[in-house]
Amino acid sequence: MVGTGRWVVTSAWPYINTVPHLGNLIGSVLSADVFARFLRMFGEDVIFVSGSDEHGTVIEVEARKKGIEPKELTDSAHEYVVKLWKAWNISFDNYTRTENEVHKKYVRDLMLKIYERGFISRKDQVIPYCPNDKIYLPDRFIEGTCPYCGFEGARGDQCDNCGRLLEPHDLINPRCVFCGSKPEFRLRTHWFFRLDLLEGKILEWVLNHDMLDANVKNFTISWIKTTGLAPRSVTRDNRWGIPAPFPNSEDKTIYVWFDALLGYISATIEYLAKQGRENEWVNYWFNGSAKTAYFIGKDNIPFHAVILPAMLIASGDPYNLPTIISATEYLMYEGKKFSKSRRVGVWIDEALKIVDNPDYWRYALIRMRPEDKDTNFRWVEFVRFVNNELNDHIGNYINRTLNLIYRFFNAQVPNISTLDDEDREMLDLIDRSWSDYVNLMSRARIKAASEAIVKLGERGNQYLNRKSPWFKIKEDVESVKTTLYVSFLNSVTIALMLTPITPYSAAKLLDMMGIEEVKLSFGDKPSKFIKENHRIKKPTPIFSKIPQELAEVLIDEEKREKYLERIREQVNLERPEVLRY
RNA sequence: AGCGGGGUGGGGUAGCCAGGUUAGCCCGCGGGGCUCAUAACCCCGAGGUCGGUGGUUCAAAUCCACCCCCCGCUACCA
Numbered sequence: 001m002v003g004t005g006r007w008v009v010t011s012a013w014p015y016i017n018t019v020p021h022l023g024n025l026i027g028s029v030l031s032a033d034v035f036a037r038f039l040r041m042f043g044e045d046v047i048f049v050s051g052s053d054e055h056g057t058v059i060e061v062e063a064r065k066k067g068i069e070p071k072e073l074t075d076s077a078h079e080y081v082v083k084l085w086k087a088w089n090i091s092f093d094n095y096t097r098t099e100n101e102v103h104k105k106y107v108r109d110l111m112l113k114i115y116e117r118g119f120i121s122r123k124d125q126v127i128p129y130c131p132n133d134k135i136y137l138p139d140r141f142i143e144g145t146c147p148y149c150g151f152e153g154a155r156g157d158q159c160d161n162c163g164r165l166l167e168p169h170d171l172i173n174p175r176c177v178f179c180g181s182k183p184e185f186r187l188r189t190h191w192f193f194r195l196d197l198l199e200g201k202i203l204e205w206v207l208n209h210d211m212l213d214a215n216v217k218n219f220t221i222s223w224i225k226t227t228g229l230a231p232r233s234v235t236r237d238n239r240w241g242i243p244a245p246f247p248n249s250e251d252k253t254i255y256v257w258f259d260a261l262l263g264y265i266s267a268t269i270e271y272l273a274k275q276g277r278e279n280e281w282v283n284y285w286f287n288g289s290a291k292t293a294y295f296i297g298k299d300n301i302p303f304h305a306v307i308l309p310a311m312l313i314a315s316g317d318p319y320n321l322p323t324i325i326s327a328t329e330y331l332m333y334e335g336k337k338f339s340k341s342r343r344v345g346v347w348i349d350e351a352l353k354i355v356d357n358p359d360y361w362r363y364a365l366i367r368m369r370p371e372d373k374d375t376n377f378r379w380v381e382f383v384r385f386v387n388n389e390l391n392d393h394i395g396n397y398i399n400r401t402l403n404l405i406y407r408f409f410n411a412q413v414p415n416i417s418t419l420d421d422e423d424r425e426m427l428d429l430i431d432r433s434w435s436d437y438v439n440l441m442s443r444a445r446i447k448a449a450s451e452a453i454v455k456l457g458e459r460g461n462q463y464l465n466r467k468s469p470w471f472k473i474k475e476d477v478e479s480v481k482t483t484l485y486v487s488f489l490n491s492v493t494i495a496l497m498l499t500p501i502t503p504y505s506a507a508k509l510l511d512m513m514g515i516e517e518v519k520l521s522f523g524d525k526p527s528k529f530i531k532e533n534h535r536i537k538k539p540t541p542i543f544s545k546i547p548q549e550l551a552e553v554l555i556d557e558e559k560r561e562k563y564l565e566r567i568r569e570q571v572n573l574e575r576p577e578v579l580r581y
Numbered sequence: 582a583g584c585g586g587g588g589u590g591g592g593g594u595a596g597c598c599a600g601g602u603u604a605g606c607c608c609g610c611g612g613g614g615c616u617c618a619u620a621a622c623c624c625c626g627a628g629g630u631c632g633g634u635g636g637u638u639c640a641a642a643u644c645c646a647c648c649c650c651c652c653g654c655u656a657c658c659a
C-alpha cells in the first residue's frame with residue numbers, strides 16, 4: 001500500500017524513431033503521470049522518470065537511409081518529443097535519453113558487475129549479414145521465399161502466409177529488407193545473460209508478490225513453468241548503442257532492451273546528481289527504502305517482470321524489485337491495430353491539433369484505459385467522454401452547485417443543517433467513493449478509479465434534482481443549506497479526484513471553490529478543505545464541449561478521414577524532418 | 582502450434598475468482614418532467630438469456646470439456 005513516503009514512478013521508454021500514438025501514450029507515459037500526480041497529491045516523495053530509447057538496428061538503419069548519423073536523428077526526435085510531453089502536461093522530473101553519459105556509464109558498470117558475478121556467458125551464433133548495408137540483420141529484417149508454401153514475402157522468423165516458423169537460412173533467395181541484397185551468414189560471438197540461473201529467485205519473487213496484477217503474475221509464472229528461462233543474448237553487432245563492457249567485446253553493443261530497462265535507475269541518478277544529491281539515489285533504489293512503479297504495455301511484461309528483476313538480482317546489490325507493474329492491454333483504433341505504416345490511428349501531436357486542451361484527451365484516454373482487456377478508441381466514445389461525462393455530468397453539475405451557493409448564500413458555503421435519509425445516503429456515497437478511488441488509484445487501477453468520479457457526478461445531479469433547492473429556497477431554507485453543503489462537498493471531492501487526471505481544469509475548479517492548497521495525507525477526507533465560513537469565487541464553466549460541427553465530422557467516418565488527412569499534412573510539416581512520413 | 586488474456590442488448594461496460602432475487606450501469610433510441618445550470622439535468626419505457634456446443638448441479642453469464650473469433654507473448658521486431 002501507499003503511504004510510506006518514497007516512490008520512483010516510471011514509464012516504458014518510448015522508442016524515438018516515431019512520434020508516440022495514443023495507444024503508446026495511455027499504456028505508458030500518461031498512466032505513469034496520473035499515478036505520479038496522485039502520489040504527489042498525497043504528499044509522497046516521488047521521482048518520475050523516463051526517457052527516449054534511441055539505440056538499436058531500426059534507428060541505425062533509418063539514419064543511414066536519410067544519410068545522417070543516428071545521433072542527429074535522435075537529437076531532433078528527442079527534442080520534438082520533449083515538447084510534446086510539455087504540451088500534454090506530463091510532470092516528468094527527468095525525461096532523459098539513453099545517449100546520456102550517466103546512463104551509458106551506469107549500464108556498462110552494471111553489466112560488468114553481472115559478468116563478474118558469473119551471470120554472463122559466451123556463445124557463437126550464425127547471424128545474417130548484409131554486405132551492402134554493412135549491418136547484421138535481426139530475423140525480421142530478412143525476407144525471402146517460404147520453402148513450404150512459396151510465399152515470396154516470408155520473413156526470417158516466420159512466413160506470414162502459411163504461418164510456419166522459419167530460420168533465416170531456410171529462406172529461398174533471402175534478401176535484406178532494407179536494400180534487397182543477398183545476406184551472408186557469419187559466425188559471431190555473443191554474450192548471454194544467464195536467466196536460467198535466476199529462474200528460482202524470479203519465481204519465488206513473483207509468487208510472493210501480492211501487488212502484481214493478474215496478467216503480469218500469470219504470464220510470468222507460466223513462462224517459467226512451461227518453458228523455463230533460457231540464457232538471453234545481451235550483445236548485438238551494431239555500432240549504434242552502448243559499447244559492451246566485457247573482455248574482448250569491443251565490437252559489440254548492448255542489446256537495446258537491456259540498455260533501456262536500466263534507464264529507470266540511471267535517470268534517477270542523473271536527476272539527483274543535477275540537484276547536487278549525487279549519493280542519494282540509493283535511497284530510492286536500495287534496501288526497500290522506496291517503492292517502484294512501472295507503467296507499460298502488455299507486450300512489455302517479460303522485460304519488466306523477468307529480465308529487469310533478474311538483472312537487479314544478478315548485480316548483487318540490494319535493489320528494490322518492482323512494487324507495481326501496471327501493464328495495460330492494447331488500445332485499438334476503431335477496431336484496428338494502430339499502425340504507423342498503414343497510417344491507422346492518431347498520434348499525440350495530431351491529437352492536440354484536433355482538440356487542443358490536453359485535459360480532454362487525458363480524461364478520455366484514462367476513461368478508455370485498457371485495464372482488463374483490449375479497448376477500442378472510437379471517436380463517438382471520445383466525444384461522449386468529453387461532452388457527456390466531463391462536460392455535462394461533471395462540469396455542469398459542479399457549475400450548478402456553485403451557482404446555487406453563489407446566488408442563494410452570497411458565495412458562502414452554508415453549514416449543514418438537519419439531515420434526512422437522502423442527505424445521509426449522498427454523504428455516505430461520497431465517503432465510499434472517495435475511499436474506493438484512493439484504494440484503486442493506489443493499486444494503479446486508474447480507469448477503475450475514474451468510475452467513482454462519473455458516479456459522483458451522476459448521483460450528484462440526481463440528488464440536486466430531487467432536492468430542488470431552487471424551489472425549496474422559498475419555503476425551507478434550512479434544508480437548502482444542507483443540500484448545498486452536501487453538494488459542495490461532493491463537488492470538492494470530484495475536483496480532487498480529477499486533479500491527477502485533468503490537472504489544469506482541476507486546479508481551476510479548486511481555485512473557484514476557494515481551495516488554495518491541496519495537501520492531503522492518506523486517511524484524509526475531502527471535507528478537510530471546507531473551512532468555517534468557506535467562501536467561493538464567482539463560478540464560471542470550466543469545461544466546454546467539443547463544438548457540434550467538429551463532433552459531427554469526427555463521428556462520421558467519411559468526413560473524418562478527409563479532416564484527419566488535412567490535420568496529418570499540417571502536423572507532418574511541423575515535425576522535424578526525421579519524424580515525417 | 583503452444584501459453585496467457587478476452588468475447589455480456591446498437592456502442593461502452595459491471596457481475597464471473599467464493600454458482601441462487603425479474604443480468605446492474607453509462608451512451609444512443611422513444612415518451613414525460615424540471616428550469617438552479619453549459620440546448621443542461623431528472624424520471625419512465627423499448628431493447629440482451631450473457632461467442633458456440635455439450636456436461637456438472639435443485640439452480641450457471643458465473644464451474645468443467647471441446648470448438649469458433651479477437652489481442653498479446655513465445656519468435657534476438659526495441
